[in-house]
Amino acid sequence: MDEQVGGGMREEREALRAALGRVGVWSFALETQTAAEEREAVRRIEELGYPAVWVPEAVTSREIFSHASWLLASTERIVVASGIANIWARDAVAMANGWRMLTDAYPDRFVLGLGVSHEGSVGRRGGRY
Numbered sequence: 677m678d679e680q681v682g683g684g685m686r687e688e689r690e691a692l693r694a695a696l697g698r699v700g701v702w703s704f705a706l707e708t709q710t711a712a713e714e715r716e717a718v719r720r721i722e723e724l725g726y727p728a729v730w731v732p733e734a735v736t737s738r739e740i741f742s743h744a745s746w747l748l749a750s751t752e753r754i755v756v757a758s759g760i761a762n763i764w765a766r767d768a769v770a771m772a773n774g775w776r777m778l779t780d781a782y783p784d785r786f787v788l789g790l791g792v793s794h795e796g797s798v799g800r801r802g803g804r805y
Contacts, residue, residue, distance in 0.1 A: 695755050695784060697727030702759055706731060706747075707738050715750040722754040730759035730789075735800045740765075741774035748782045755784075760791030764803045 701721050706714050706729075721729055729747060733740040740761045747756045761771065771790070778786040795805040 691784070692787065695727060696757070696787065699726065700728035700730055700755075700757070701726050702730035702732075704732055704734075704737070707743065711746060714746070718747050718750050718754065722751045726754065728755040728757055728787075730757045732759055733762050733765065734793075735797045741778065744778055744786060745781075748778065748785055753785075755787060756782075757787035758789045760789045760793070762793045762797070763790055764793060764797075 706717060709717060718729060731738075731740070731743055731747065733743075737743075740758045744756045744758060747754075763771070766774070771788070775786070775788045778788075792805075799805065
């Protein structure tokens, strides 16, 4: 695969891999807290040296772009990654625009992970899986 990837893309991929680190934090627990509690929790995660925090998006969870924005604004270095942003929750243009805004505001600190979700969640949104 490396032969097919241009030098710039390879460098970008390696920089992202380094920024994410080998171990990060993924949890639905952050969103069970108030915004103020979550700010303190993610700051503590950053103080402990974790390079990344991954947050999910589900039917009953916080909207991924506003949630990521809050986490990014609450920290200085940590990478925030969606694990995952549901492709059924918004159209492709809205998804790209959300990504564009966060990567502009927080360069090298936001990773947009996309996913198809689960049949039950898609159905609750009125979609067909």
